[in-house]
Amino acid sequence: MTTYLGPSGILDKRKEYFYPCTAHFYERPPQLVRGDMQYLYDSTGKAYTDFFSGVSVVACGHCNPAITAATIKQLETLQHTCTIYLTEPNVALAEKMASVLPGNMKRTFFVNSGSEANEAALTLARLATGKKEFIALEYGLHGRTFLTMSVTGIPMWRSDNYLEEGVSFIPRPYDPNLNEQEAVERSLSALRKVLEEKGDRIAAMIVEPMQGNGGIVPAPLSYFTEVKKLLEKHHVLLIADEIQTGFGRTGKMFAIDHYGIVPDILTMAKALGNGVPIAAFATTDEIAAHYNRPSASTLGGNPVSSMTALAVLSYIENEQLIARAEQLGKQLKEGLLFIQTAYRAAITDVRGLGLMIGMELYANEPEKAAPLVDSILEEMKDRGFIIGKNGVNRNVIAFQPPLVITEQDITNMLEALADTLKRLL
Numbered sequence: 463m464t465t466y467l468g469p470s471g472i473l474d475k476r477k478e479y480f481y482p483c484t485a486h487f488y489e490r491p492p493q494l495v496r497g498d499m500q501y502l503y504d505s506t507g508k509a510y511t512d513f514f515s516g517v518s519v520v521a522c523g524h525c526n527p528a529i530t531a532a533t534i535k536q537l538e539t540l541q542h543t544c545t546i547y548l549t550e551p552n553v554a555l556a557e558k559m560a561s562v563l564p565g566n567m568k569r570t571f572f573v574n575s576g577s578e579a580n581e582a583a584l585t586l587a588r589l590a591t592g593k594k595e596f597i598a599l600e601y602g603l604h605g606r607t608f609l610t611m612s613v614t615g616i617p618m619w620r621s622d623n624y625l626e627e628g629v630s631f632i633p634r635p636y637d638p639n640l641n642e643q644e645a646v647e648r649s650l651s652a653l654r655k656v657l658e659e660k661g662d663r664i665a666a667m668i669v670e671p672m673q674g675n676g677g678i679v680p681a682p683l684s685y686f687t688e689v690k691k692l693l694e695k696h697h698v699l700l701i702a703d704e705i706q707t708g709f710g711r712t713g714k715m716f717a718i719d720h721y722g723i724v725p726d727i728l729t730m731a732k733a734l735g736n737g738v739p740i741a742a743f744a745t746t747d748e749i750a751a752h753y754n755r756p757s758a759s760t761l762g763g764n765p766v767s768s769m770t771a772l773a774v775l776s777y778i779e780n781e782q783l784i785a786r787a788e789q790l791g792k793q794l795k796e797g798l799l800f801i802q803t804a805y806r807a808a809i810t811d812v813r814g815l816g817l818m819i820g821m822e823l824y825a826n827e828p829e830k831a832a833p834l835v836d837s838i839l840e841e842m843k844d845r846g847f848i849i850g851k852n853g854v855n856r857n858v859i860a861f862q863p864p865l866v867i868t869e870q871d872i873t874n875m876l877e878a879l880a881d882t883l884k885r886l887l
């Protein structure tokens with residue numbers, strides 16, 4: 463029998479060897495030791511249904527046998543060379559990517575993390591336009607590297623005191639105190655103003671089509687058509703950060719597909735490897751042509767990650783996970799909206815697309831909301847459900863389960879949530 467360190471042993475080691483910036487969920491966190499599709503198991507053998515997917519990563523389920531078989535086979539055959547040598551997995555993956563990417567996006571550059579993909583996408587935009595500055599949305603999150611942290615609009619994730627100054631933040635098209643039209647108009651008029659003042663210096667605008675960390679905030683349907691039009695007028699590129707939303711999560715392959723426009727550059731990570739590190743940024747022939755100085759990523763698109771990602775894309779296709787996300791997303795959202803009817807003062811919003819739904823608590827009373835969200839997460843964990851949280855004030859409960867979740871799992875979670883809220887609200 464395996465002996466485990468247990469939660470307190472792990473916490474002691476984290477305290478001693480990790481940086482103090484590393485946080486964890488829960489007052490009484492379990493030690494997770496095993497995963498099987500939508501289920502996780504702790505060191506005591508207790509089972510949990512996962513509704514957060516390691517933050518939108520394991521869309522195809524934990525340790526999915528169809529995917530791990532492809533990973534292991536490649537590990538045992540050829541683990542690593544580099545793009546300076548010829549191998550087949552990375553070109554097969556790039557070719558496959560071209561068939562799922564929107565519009566005429568065809569070129570893909572593989573890297574290791576979402577931050578790295580966004581950093582490179584920002585560089586690509588500078589190379590393609592000859593311009594330097596960026597526009598970003600307030601409360602967006604794009605990464606931990608220099609430029610990506612600079613375009614991140616959530617104060618708590620801007621750890622560096624000396625970030626790039628050439629970033630203009632504009633309001634996102636959502637504000638709990640404005641109606642949809644007012645919020646869109648406020649955002650677009652700020653965009654117009656920035657473009658008129660300094661469009662000749664701006665290379666790109668980077669956006670999450672649906673903000674994840676900012677509290678699961680989908681942009682209204684009309685928003686990106688207007689944004690794209692304005693950007694094109696000023697020769698500014700649009701980068702869609704699909705790191706959290708990509709690969710079926712929202713009920714379309716990419717969240718931007720809901721909006722009927724095609725971005726100039728699209729970045730992806732998380733679900734592409736289902737837990738194996740791989741990320742990428744993609745664009746058209748025309749824009750890619752500007753990235754012609756030498757560049758390479760040592761581990762980016764290595765054979766193991768590439769074969770894993772190919773297995774992920776096949777699994778999504780074969781199991782029709784995109785339609786499943788749309789269908790089960792409806793059940794989840796309707797269930798949460800029904801729960802909301804009993805607590806209108808506390809649950810100020812339920813929003814999202816597909817299997818990426820947020821339940822916002824006390825939008826205008828963050829001091830009240832954040833501890834309550836923590837108590838809800840803690841009790842749900844004790845009841846066997848791992849749910850997430852995000853939002854600028856950490857006041858949004860996040861539901862982002864593996865797309866292999868079942869109707870029954872959702873029903874069970876909704877029942878447990880209703881009971882929990884009855885006790886805590």
Ligand SMILES: Cc1ncc(COP(=O)(O)O)c(C=O)c1O
Binds near residue numbers: 604
């Ligand atoms: C939208 C978005 N962009 C970028 C990142 C950064 O990705 P990574 O942690 O892989 O560097 C994240 C991470 O959560 C994200 O949600």
